[in-house]
Amino acid sequence: MTRTEATRTGLDLAPDARVGIIAGGGSLPVEIARALARQGKSPFVVMTAGEVDRISDFDDYEQVTLRLEDVGSLLPTLKKHHVTHLVTAGHITRRPRLSAMRLNLGLLAWVPSLLVGVTQGDDTVLKLFVRRIERSGIKVVGAHEIVPELVAAEGVLTKAAPRKSDWRDIDAAHAAAKAIGALDIGQAAVAVGGRAIALEGVEGTDGLLERTRQLRGHGRLAGRTRGVLVKCAKPGQELRADLPSIGPQTVEAAHAAGLAGIAVEAGRSLILEGPTVVARANALGLFVVGLPAAEPAHGK
């Protein structure tokens, strides 16, 4: 089972600590806000314009909406609202358009990160982002530290367990996901019949699974059933910024793609809406398994 026993955050927050959330799409930022509110630590939410899809779920919290292009005003805004800890959560599908940026002093501080980010991939940008924020005295924390109950546990989490042939698929997809992760291209791969057949690029996991669904009719997969999705952190990944995650829609899409199950790395992945994930996987006969992680759970 996912670790539902945890009710407190994994952080020891001082009485005057205030957590800011940079919120993107999906349910993770909502779950983080709720976990903080439950402990009497109402968060300050920075809604990323055009990315947050569960807008009304943030109605109870103090908030501001920020365009990606206005990243220059992020630090002054956080300071004004006495934010001491910052967590980024949810997917940001857009990238800032340089042409839409207003030049100001706040933005200038980000220019080195932006220039590097243009050619070196998201993970580099995220690491620079963390460094830049922390230089201002705000501590950047990971979603897994605030909602440790979402962190994937090790072992089989569902009624169904991988068969021997599924473990071959898991190994093949895991190796592929690690290889493309090392190149900072994607986090996920699908294997069928003991071979990786589809790799995640910029289209994301939903796109990868939709493609897998369409590939089922492909001649080279003739007669092949089952298969798995493996999603894992990149080697050396900044865990405070972009932890791999799955949720109920991942289970639905994996099932639609004809897969037998999903594997993630324990301690280095999040399972959003864990009880729903497990219930849907059980109803559909899919397995969800947490693999032993090759690296420790905390970012460098």
Add this chain to the structure above:
Amino acid sequence: MTRTEATRTGLDLAPDARVGIIAGGGSLPVEIARALARQGKSPFVVMTAGEVDRISDFDDYEQVTLRLEDVGSLLPTLKKHHVTHLVTAGHITRRPRLSAMRLNLGLLAWVPSLLVGVTQGDDTVLKLFVRRIERSGIKVVGAHEIVPELVAAEGVLTKAAPRKSDWRDIDAAHAAAKAIGALDIGQAAVAVGGRAIALEGVEGTDGLLERTRQLRGHGRLAGRTRGVLVKCAKPGQELRADLPSIGPQTVEAAHAAGLAGIAVEAGRSLILEGPTVVARANALGLFVVGLPAAEPAHGK
């Protein structure tokens, strides 16, 4: 330019030599048959059932149609027609269905290859295929040896040349293609804005380019133009069986995907219908470039 000056094959065929072609889809097997016929070496063509799309182009040659599942009768057929050299050419999109195979002695000889192939990828199957054929005394040759004029030359082959930013894309896509090649997953990758954004899996290069076209509207590619397709041999690839190739439709699809050009490895890739490829690329403003290959041009 592609090497159009070559008019003879790169093979010294004895007067009584006869070349068999295992033909799949696309124009490569047609070009091979014509090149042989031009030298008075009319080939014996094994048409792979359901794969050959230019069927009437083989009307002039002695031929037989074989289902993938009837691979067991391949060697006796080749022997009966006095085939001394064999080349496989064109894409085979299906994989044999074990359930459709008739058990006979000829098939039994292939069982070890089939079993290994189930889990170890196409490249392993192809190597075993070559070994099995050669044990029977038939020499397996590469398409590049019969039609050396199709082998990609080094350097810029078109009027347009890569810009500095395109070289960054070429480097990124080349590294990605090599990485997935090392895992025997695919041969091609697309990079945009200095980063690999889409990787070839079982869907093939056409599928990869169609996906790239669709991804152009993706937020994470906002404002990014150009980009390249790189296609290259896997490290240690059996060049006699599955040489990477591009053709006119690759140019059209790359253009439709908004890419600025295509790069292949010189000496280890084929450019089918080379004059048409160059003419269409020039008309569309795309570059086609042959990269120095990291490995020698001949298979191991």
